[in-house]
Amino acid sequence: MKILSLLFLTIFLGNGCDSAKAQEISTAVIEYEANTRGFYQKITIKNQMVTVSKDRDGNDKPVPKKISDADWKELVEYFKTVELDSLATLKAPTQKRFHDGAAIANLKITHKDKAYETTSFDHGYPPKEIKKFVNKINSFAKK
Numbered sequence: 001m002k003i004l005s006l007l008f009l010t011i012f013l014g015n016g017c018d019s020a021k022a023q024e025i026s027t028a029v030i031e032y033e034a035n036t037r038g039f040y041q042k043i044t045i046k047n048q049m050v051t052v053s054k055d056r057d058g059n060d061k062p063v064p065k066k067i068s069d070a071d072w073k074e075l076v077e078y079f080k081t082v083e084l085d086s087l088a089t090l091k092a093p094t095q096k097r098f099h100d101g102a103a104i105a106n107l108k109i110t111h112k113d114k115a116y117e118t119t120s121f122d123h124g125y126p127p128k129e130i131k132k133f134v135n136k137i138n139s140f141a142k143k
Contacts, residue, residue, distance in 0.1 A: 050067055
């Protein structure tokens with residue numbers, strides 16, 4: 001009987017942690033921005049909605065689109081692997097942005113009234129620690 005109750009408690013607590021992480025991303029605001037002199041793109045994700053802006057002056061009015069449940073679940077899984085406190089210390093794997101070889105990209109996550117931001121990195125070449133997460137974010141701009 002003790003084993004059965006221990007097993008039940010373990011499963012119950014394990015599921016509680018997953019739903020807590022899903023709740024965390026639903027209250028977070030994720031902003032990915034990439035730009036050069038001739039290119040601008042800002043992807044904002046908030047509460048299972050995504051907006052993509054390609055006008056740095058803010059003249060366009062991007063229409064929010066709902067993220068599919070499958071894509072949202074995948075994004076939540078990648079979000080779980082992101083260490084928010086270490087975002088500012090991540091090193092960019094390439095330096096193409098220094099000579100116009102790639103757009104300059106930044107990732108900013110606002111969670112519980114605190115902003116976590118990466119240093120700049122090359123668009124398309126994010127730090128390995130957040131690569132899957134950033135690539136998933138960028139996939140919404142292609143749809």
